[in-house]
Amino acid sequence: MKEEPVSAAGAGETALPGTTYADKPRRPLIRSGQLFGEYREVLIEHSGEFYSLRQTSKGKLILTK
Numbered sequence: 367m368k369e370e371p372v373s374a375a376g377a378g379e380t381a382l383p384g385t386t387y388a389d390k391p392r393r394p395l396i397r398s399g400q401l402f403g404e405y406r407e408v409l410i411e412h413s414g415e416f417y418s419l420r421q422t423s424k425g426k427l428i429l430t431k
Contacts, residue, residue: 398421
């Protein structure tokens with residue numbers, strides 16, 4: 367059974383599956399649809415370097431420099 371993120375009551379925060387609200391630090395949840403939108407590939411700039419994050423035809427993610 368797949369766990370879904372749980373919202374903290376009144377806090378507007380989201381916990382990742384398998385975490386509790388006592389776990390620190392919390393990690394933000396970014397859904398792939400938010401990153402990709404209508405595209406299959408996005409560029410990510412990190413410390414002056416560019417990386418490509420793409421979705422395969424089978425729905426997997428590949429990160430390359």
